[in-house]
Amino acid sequence: MIVFPILLPLTAGILTLLTWKWPRLQQWLTLVGTAAQTGLALWLLRKVQAEGIQHVTIGNWPAPFGISVVVDLFSALMVTIAAVVALVVALYSQAAVDERRIRHGYYPLFFFLLMGVNGAFVTGDLFNLYVWFEVMLMASFVLIALGGERPQVEGAIKYFILNLLASTLFLSAVGLIYNLTGTLNLADLAVQMADVQAGGQVTLIAVLFLVAFGIKSAIFPLFFWLPASYHTPPVAITALFSGLLTKVGVYALFRVFTLLFVHDVGYTHTLLLVIAGLTMVTGVFGAAAQTDFRRLLSFHIISQIGYLLMGLGLYSPAAIAAGIYFMIHVILAKTALFLVAGLVHRVEGSFDLKKLGGLYAHKFWLAFLFLLPALSLAGLPPLSGFFAKLVLVIAAFDARQYAIAAVGLGVSLMTLYSMTKVWNEVFWKERKAAPARAPFRPVSAWMWAPTAVLVLLSLLAGLGAAPLLDLAAQAAGQMTEPSIYIHAVLGGMP
């Protein structure tokens, strides 16, 4: 039953392929599929919370030989949040994705992307992680290039080349680690790594993984493909990518740097902390120079990745928990912001901050929808971003890493500046009174209702921070104690 995060999108993807000629039917299939996915993901989350780590080996071969599917609390949380994002984007796509893209296979690709993402979350095998990454990337390559306009193909080619390079590095790291240990099962690897004598080689492999996953999750200095490509496809696709793709890279980093490479924490995790700081700073400064709504938000994705890495780099149960809570917060807030950018574009026909203006006076609800996730991203109480940053900074103080705490707070202020800039340009300043100014265009309920739901969820993640933080702490407890994971996989569970 726990392989459904892979099977359900696969089935739905095949069904949408079969109904290729009937877009209306595809749309309803998508809604049913993503809703079922969300329901089952919540069920899985409850099950994992109640019964501990779930584990299945394909073909019933015992663990190190068969291929494992493992769902721990972190995986289950990620599957759930991915399902929620997919459901919201599926609803939004009803009105936001044009007929032509649907006719060229938008919905099947949507599901295959989701399958790759979920596969990466639940796999317990390093090589399978590579395969799921490829499934996800393949779908995303086509999605980003779908439409074939000039900026799109230019962005797609950079995205394609750099991610392919990352996959190559990932695969070489897999080969080297197999050479060192003779296994690819993550739990078995964790056992074997403890006995490996060659510390230098382990660190080399760790850094190879860091670079490979780093390119995919857009950390400093490997992020250049992201602002070059993310703003080019339709905003529904960008929102899906920003919510899921880079986060899969971060998930993989969390997984390997809590399970496998914990023998030389002084080197690897300090490196992670330094990169985290630089990622935050470059991302937010990059955003300051932007005047395109979506490019500005793309740079903020990078800066937020830095906070996630900060949680990992501090490497204490509290810090990992903070990282996981931050992940939930940032996926909700960031996706919501992209969806709002899409709404603004639908109303005014532009993403250019210079051309927009006056939406607060004319479209109050739109301004409201922007303001909540924007302030949450900047970290104002009582929104989710505030609690996420609070627990992170407390964890940094506990670990006596004052520098990174200071960087985190400073970047938070810069984020606020950046969000204020958007607020001033898009919503507050006077609307340009050009003579031939087109009137506001109507927005379909398919677009604003899902956005409102996502904003509401983001708000709830802040107001209900205590239970979510508890959940994150439990997940972090499982992750910082690899023996639990190892026991669940190798210790003869059914």
Add this chain to the structure above:
Amino acid sequence: MTLLLSITAGVLFAAGIYMVLRRSLVKILIGLLLLGYAVNLLLFNSAPLVAARPPLVAAGSSLPPQVYADPVPQALILTAIVISFGLTAFAVVLIRQVYLVTGEDDLNEMRSTDLPRQEYELPSEEEELEEPL
């Protein structure tokens, strides 16, 4: 044999990286292909290379022999080859599309999405475009 394969993989890595750093898209594709071959050789080399030692358990024993030809790297390579075949096919189509749309093969001429201020307006999402996919 192991040494020869290692050196070959190293040469392929070097050649691949050199080609990836070129500006022409087709040369970058060739570079990525070379890197893929290099990684496949590296995977092949990741288990001891021995001849005539099948990974079979002898009668009366419960463990395979000490040194045996490990089938796992070969399975990995097979998967990697299939994946890189698919990706290459997609890459060729994408490069053709880039060339049709931009008329360029030079990455330096494809900076419009990197500039902070865009001189052009991205086409709006609802517009029908004549150019088929």
